[in-house]
Amino acid sequence: MKITLTPGQVEFLFDFVRRKYVRYYDVQSELVDHLATAIEERLEKDTNADFHVALALVYSEFGLFGFSRIVQERETQTQKSSRKMLWQQALKFFSWPVIISTLTLTVGGWLILSTLEPVLSKNMIYFTWVILMGWIYYRAHILYKQRPSKPLLALETSRANIFFPFFYPEVMFVFSTHLHLGWIYFFLVIIMMIRLAAFNSWRNMMNTSRLRYPAAFS
Amino acid sequence: MADAQLFKGALIPIILKLLQNQDKMYGYEITRKVKEITSGKMNITEGALYPALHKLEGEGLLRVTLVMESNRQRKYYSLTPNGKKSLRYKLEDMQAFLEQMKQIFNPAINLAG
Numbered sequence: 001m002k003i004t005l006t007p008g009q010v011e012f013l014f015d016f017v018r019r020k021y022v023r024y025y026d027v028q029s030e031l032v033d034h035l036a037t038a039i040e041e042r043l044e045k046d047t048n049a050d051f052h053v054a055l056a057l058v059y060s061e062f063g064l065f066g067f068s069r070i071v072q073e074r075e076t077q078t079q080k081s082s083r084k085m086l087w088q089q090a091l092k093f094f095s096w097p098v099i100i101s102t103l104t105l106t107v108g109g110w111l112i113l114s115t116l117e118p119v120l121s122k123n124m125i126y127f128t129w130v131i132l133m134g135w136i137y138y139r140a141h142i143l144y145k146q147r148p149s150k151p152l153l154a155l156e157t158s159r160a161n162i163f164f165p166f167f168y169p170e171v172m173f174v175f176s177t178h179l180h181l182g183w184i185y186f187f188l189v190i191i192m193m194i195r196l197a198a199f200n201s202w203r204n205m206m207n208t209s210r211l212r213y214p215a216a217f218s
Numbered sequence: 219m220a221d222a223q224l225f226k227g228a229l230i231p232i233i234l235k236l237l238q239n240q241d242k243m244y245g246y247e248i249t250r251k252v253k254e255i256t257s258g259k260m261n262i263t264e265g266a267l268y269p270a271l272h273k274l275e276g277e278g279l280l281r282v283t284l285v286m287e288s289n290r291q292r293k294y295y296s297l298t299p300n301g302k303k304s305l306r307y308k309l310e311d312m313q314a315f316l317e318q319m320k321q322i323f324n325p326a327i328n329l330a331g
Binding site: 004005006007010029030031032033034036037038061062063065069070072073074076077078080081212213215 | 244265272273276284288289293
């Protein structure tokens with residue numbers, strides 16, 4: 001006889017997985033499906049078997065460390081994929097149609113700055129940096145408000161990239177008094193590109209997650 | 219039950235080979251299939267299977283499709299073109315490894331030695 005777990009039992013499994021320190025919905029849902037399928041199979045073989053006893057037996061098959069190794073490996077792989085996505089986004093700035101506008105803006109900006117008084121051009125760089133950072137973080141804040149009600153590992157890892165690879169060193173660097181202004185300007189452009197790429201990859205991940213895990217957003 | 223240590227190194231080629239034959243599979247299905255093929259002599263533990271699947275997914279060898287089935291979401295894995303290519307290399311490696319093992323454990327060689 002074909003047995004399908006009730007929605008209440010599936011919800012119990014989600015709760016069970018959460019209690020075993022699996023925080024993210026995308027990891028939980030795969031484990032819940034595994035547990036549910038294995039329990040259903042046991043209940044089909046023995047119709048008198050108890051759901052909770054079957055769950056204990058199925059969970060014991062995950063071994064001594066339970067879900068911890070699975071979660072750990074998933075986190076490692078998600079971080080790797082997320083970095084890969086970030087660099088793929090960053091590389092888009094160097095694709096042909098974009099590279100011309102990036103170069104024009106960068107060189108044009110520097111040509112304008114180099115005609116100004118050094119103090120003024122330095123202040124202009126600080127001002128632009130603050131404005132651009134503010135703009136990126138404002139957009140990030142708007143996107144953050146659209147986050148799912150159930151946390152998703154892929155999405156949170158991708159969001160963390162906004163602060164990657166450095167934030168405080170960046171501030172120290174931009175306000176450095178020892179470096180030539182040209183270097184500060186050049187690295188500022190690179191850092192802004194990375195920030196923008198991180199934002200874009202997070203936004204893409206948000207769209208993908210919405211399609212993949214609609215239940216997490218409800 | 220086969221020696222788990224012997225089985226460990228073959229886990230990834232086994233997953234790739236099963237996915238080549240089945241097109242797409244979910245985690246639990248893979249564990250069942252291995253049990254079924256080997257008449258219960260080999261058992262992929264869940265603690266080994268999912269880290270391996272996630273690693274292969276991260277390396278771009280597997281693609282994932284999510285489907286609503288019964289009252290829950292099911293995650294299906296299938297081979298990407300890179301996964302198919304990797305399987306070919308892994309099967310060649312496996313074949314070479316088995317040949318070497320045969321040479322080492324072949325009684326004729328032992329007798330000759």
